[in-house]
Amino acid sequence: MSWALHRIDDRLIHGQVLVAWGSRLDPARIWVVDDGVAASSWERDLFRDAAPGIEVHVASVAEAAAAHAEEAGAPRAAFLLVRDLDTAQRLSESGAHVEEWNVGGLHYAPGKEKVNDYVYLDERDREAARALLLGGSRLIVQDVPASRPQPLVALAPALAT
Amino acid sequence: MSAPRAPEGSSPTPDPSTGRLPRRVPALIVTHADLAQALVRAAERVVGTIEDVTLLSNEGLSRDDLQDAIEACVKDWSEGGLLLTDFWGGSCHTCGASAARRHGEIVIVTGVNLPLLLDYLYNRDRLGAPELAERLQQKGRDSIRVQRGVPA
Numbered sequence: 001m002s003w004a005l006h007r008i009d010d011r012l013i014h015g016q017v018l019v020a021w022g023s024r025l026d027p028a029r030i031w032v033v034d035d036g037v038a039a040s041s042w043e044r045d046l047f048r049d050a051a052p053g054i055e056v057h058v059a060s061v062a063e064a065a066a067a068h069a070e071e072a073g074a075p076r077a078a079f080l081l082v083r084d085l086d087t088a089q090r091l092s093e094s095g096a097h098v099e100e101w102n103v104g105g106l107h108y109a110p111g112k113e114k115v116n117d118y119v120y121l122d123e124r125d126r127e128a129a130r131a132l133l134l135g136g137s138r139l140i141v142q143d144v145p146a147s148r149p150q151p152l153v154a155l156a157p158a159l160a161t
Numbered sequence: 162m163s164a165p166r167a168p169e170g171s172s173p174t175p176d177p178s179t180g181r182l183p184r185r186v187p188a189l190i191v192t193h194a195d196l197a198q199a200l201v202r203a204a205e206r207v208v209g210t211i212e213d214v215t216l217l218s219n220e221g222l223s224r225d226d227l228q229d230a231i232e233a234c235v236k237d238w239s240e241g242g243l244l245l246t247d248f249w250g251g252s253c254h255t256c257g258a259s260a261a262r263r264h265g266e267i268v269i270v271t272g273v274n275l276p277l278l279l280d281y282l283y284n285r286d287r288l289g290a291p292e293l294a295e296r297l298q299q300k301g302r303d304s305i306r307v308q309r310g311v312p313a
Contacts, residue, residue: 010223014252015193046258050250083224107223117221 004077008088009104012037012081013050016104020144021079022054028076029055033064033091034083061087065094085121085128092135100138103152115155118143129159186285186293187242189215189234190273191227191253204278211282219252227252231260241266241290243281243297245273268294276304 004025007017012032021027030051037043038060048056059067064080068091071078080098082088088101105118112120119141121129129139129152139152153159190197197216205211215234219227235242244261246253249271261267268290270277280300284293 010225011227011252012224013250013255015248015250018250019248042262043259046255050255052249105223107221107226109223109226 001076002072002074002078003080005079005102006088006098006100007079007081007102007104008083008085008106009081010083010107011105012083013047013056016144017079017081018051018054020146022051024145025077025079027054027079029057029071029074029078031064031067031071031078031080032056032058033061033080033087034058035060035087038063061090061094065091065096068096085125085132088137089128089131092132092137098137100140101132103139103141104143115152116141119152119155121156126156126159129156133159184240184286184289185213186288186290187213187215187238188245188281188285189217189231189242189257190245190278191217191219191231191257192247192273193219193251193253196247200273200275200278203275204282207275207279208282213285214282219256222252224252224256227256228260231257232263235260235264235267238264238267241268243267243290243294244269245278245281245297246271248272266290270294270297270301272301274301274304277301 004027005021009017012034013030032047037047038058044058047058050056082091084106088098092098103119106120106125107118108120112122114120132139133153140149141152141155142149190200195218197218201211201214201216217230217234222230231244244257244267246257246269248254254269254271257269261269277297277300281293281297284296288296
């Protein structure tokens with residue numbers, strides 16, 4: 001069954017992912033797809049140790065794109081985490097097709113506009129979101145399974161082109 | 162009111178110029194929502210006013226901002242200290258690990274609970290950060306026990 005969740009969340013592995021989504025979907029593997037983390041041996045080790053009982057793969061965008069189709073056929077559930085829409089878009093451009101991205105946490109930073117309590121976007125984010133939508137991906141805003149899922153376009157009408 | 166005293170016989174002498182005890186191990190409690198504040202309020206009900214404990218919530222913060230906020234709290238800890246966080250693998254823990262890496266002898270203890278926090282307060286003036294962290298890990302674990310109801 002493999003891919004159970006593709007999530008855009010600037011905290012990568014953290015409580016909502018491990019406890020809330022993890023309890024619901026029981027992943028055997030979590031792919032942390034991030035060029036910065038993949039380039040730092042210390043950060044790779046930090047994330048590999050962060051989820052006891054779950055196999056954590058830390059990969060660059062290029063490595064994850066190359067492994068994406070094969071992972072889809074692997075037994076049990078897998079999660080894929082990226083920290084921002086831009087990384088999601090680059091993964092998509094590199095050949096990984098993702099039907100649905102869970103938009104789980106893009107926190108405030110200067111210059112970003114509020115979409116809801118846990119999603120803030122700037123123009124670069126909106127560009128990446130538009131590209132993902134044009135590429136056929138759905139973008140669904142939902143921090144935890146107990147929250148109501150909502151399309152990002154419904155919350156951020158500026159995305160509609 | 163001052164911070165709780167260490168157990169009798171183990172209290173070092175306060176520095177006369179600052180009135181402070183030498184080598185007190187500082188602590189930063191980093192948690193979800195306002196758990197850190199609530200834990201300290203609860204601990205104060207037991208031991209009175211608590212000093213030299215810093216509190217931080219991850220509420221609304223990205224990884225980078227949470228890491229920066231933790232670094233700002235620990236940057237002046239010249240001789241190390243403890244980060245107490247709510248659970249292993251959470252953002253408070255992983256961002257704390259990234260921040261702590263750049264600041265000397267900082268040790269992280271996850272799974273902070275009230276007995277663990279109280280034990281920290283009573284031992285922070287007599288143990289160094291690594292020994293204190295080991296002790297708190299054990300105290301926190303030992304405090305979790307099951308009492309089964311017995312029918313009358």
